[in-house]
Amino acid sequence: MTEATPGRRGGRQLPTADELRIWRDFIETTAALGSRLESRLQSDSSLSTGDYAVLLALSEAEGQAMRSSELAAHIGWERSRLSHHLGRMERRGLIRRQECATVPRGAEVLLTTAGAEAFAGATFPHLRAIRELFVDALTPEQIVAAGEIAAALRTRLDVLRGQ
Amino acid sequence: MTEATPGRRGGRQLPTADELRIWRDFIETTAALGSRLESRLQSDSSLSTGDYAVLLALSEAEGQAMRSSELAAHIGWERSRLSHHLGRMERRGLIRRQECATVPRGAEVLLTTAGAEAFAGATFPHLRAIRELFVDALTPEQIVAAGEIAAALRTRLDVLRGQ
DNA sequence: TTAGCATCATTGACACGTCAACCGGTAGGT
DNA sequence: ACCTACCGGTTGACGTGTCAATGATGCTAA
Numbered sequence: 001m002t003e004a005t006p007g008r009r010g011g012r013q014l015p016t017a018d019e020l021r022i023w024r025d026f027i028e029t030t031a032a033l034g035s036r037l038e039s040r041l042q043s044d045s046s047l048s049t050g051d052y053a054v055l056l057a058l059s060e061a062e063g064q065a066m067r068s069s070e071l072a073a074h075i076g077w078e079r080s081r082l083s084h085h086l087g088r089m090e091r092r093g094l095i096r097r098q099e100c101a102t103v104p105r106g107a108e109v110l111l112t113t114a115g116a117e118a119f120a121g122a123t124f125p126h127l128r129a130i131r132e133l134f135v136d137a138l139t140p141e142q143i144v145a146a147g148e149i150a151a152a153l154r155t156r157l158d159v160l161r162g163q
Numbered sequence: 164m165t166e167a168t169p170g171r172r173g174g175r176q177l178p179t180a181d182e183l184r185i186w187r188d189f190i191e192t193t194a195a196l197g198s199r200l201e202s203r204l205q206s207d208s209s210l211s212t213g214d215y216a217v218l219l220a221l222s223e224a225e226g227q228a229m230r231s232s233e234l235a236a237h238i239g240w241e242r243s244r245l246s247h248h249l250g251r252m253e254r255r256g257l258i259r260r261q262e263c264a265t266v267p268r269g270a271e272v273l274l275t276t277a278g279a280e281a282f283a284g285a286t287f288p289h290l291r292a293i294r295e296l297f298v299d300a301l302t303p304e305q306i307v308a309a310g311e312i313a314a315a316l317r318t319r320l321d322v323l324r325g326q
Numbered sequence: 327t328t329a330g331c332a333t334c335a336t337t338g339a340c341a342c343g344t345c346a347a348c349c350g351g352t353a354g355g356t
Numbered sequence: 357a358c359c360t361a362c363c364g365g366t367t368g369a370c371g372t373g374t375c376a377a378t379g380a381t382g383c384t385a386a
Contacts, residue, residue: 082365
């Protein structure tokens with residue numbers, strides 16, 4: 001197996017033209033899918049996917065409240081991103097923040113009634129949009145394959161963490 | 164085939180728990196893949212993927228120049244987004260804008276020398292990152308499947324255009 | 327002729343994300 | 357006691373994206 005017969009996949013530096021075309025289709029289409037879901041959620045409920053992730057986590061939490069850094073870890077956000085987002089959500093009355101009784105320096109994030117209502121109203125249309133735009137677009141085999149592809153990509157991202 | 168044996172996929176309103184788990188893995192992982200590529204490109208070349216898309220299109224254009232709305236159509240952006248982005252790229256000296264000689268009201272976008280150099284320096288590391296993070300993460304069969312999944316999702320997005 | 331009307335592009339307001347700096351408080355080592 | 361280092365959280369600056377409104381200019385029909 002030499003350079004002239006590139007059967008070993010590590011022997012190449014760059015993607016082939018076919019691989020590159022698939023890469024572009026894949027990354028652009030998944031990005032477009034994400035923004036379509038975003039805009040469906042927005043028009044159905046005036047929430048962003050970020051709002052939805054926060055409200056989902058708080059809804060499932062005991063007491064419908066979480067410490068800020070727990071919440072950040074739970075939804076996989078940086079603390080700074082969460083802090084900015086909570087500021088915007090607090091202005092819209094979806095959540096409240098108060099000092100944490102148990103942990104010094106801790107901030108407790110509370111779901112408000114308005115936030116719970118907004119989340120309840122958003123859930124059904126959001127799940128329906130996921131079905132229409134993702135589940136119904138693919139065969140059952142493709143859905144399984146999508147899961148495997150996501151797992152493989154995630155593994156690779158973790159292996160090359162920090163690069 | 165009844166509600167109790169849901170073989171017809173249109174008979175359901177909402178995704179199953181398995182479908183939902185795959186959806187989340189898929190959309191979050193592809194988003195993370197996109198941001199990793201973005202940050203690799205940024206540290207390798209001080210360009211964003213938006214910059215790269217603009218510079219790629221201009222590099223391949225005759226005379227390394229395009230009309231603004233042609234460029235927007237070519238890379239699939241809204242004109243307003245492109246206008247904002249070109250403003251930032253112009254401040255950094257990557258492109259220039261001038262009135263178009265042939266089309267009234269048209270703006271011609273020109274690649275500058277600095278822009279061409281930045282693009283040339285970014286290409287190799289960017290393609291290498293695509294290989295490392297996407298091509299090398301998947302088996303050849305998975306790459307084909309990814310292409311088919313992207314095509315199916317794109318078709319669905321087009322069918323439901325505007326929703 | 328001129329009153330609309332579409333088209334090309336820009337602008338402003340705002341939401342969102344990252345990065346780096348910062349603040350206040352606790353804990354450890356000397 | 358004091359210095360330092362970390363930890364939880366916030367803030368500011370800036371790049372990026374969308375939407376709606378605004379010029380600026382040509383086309384068309386009363």
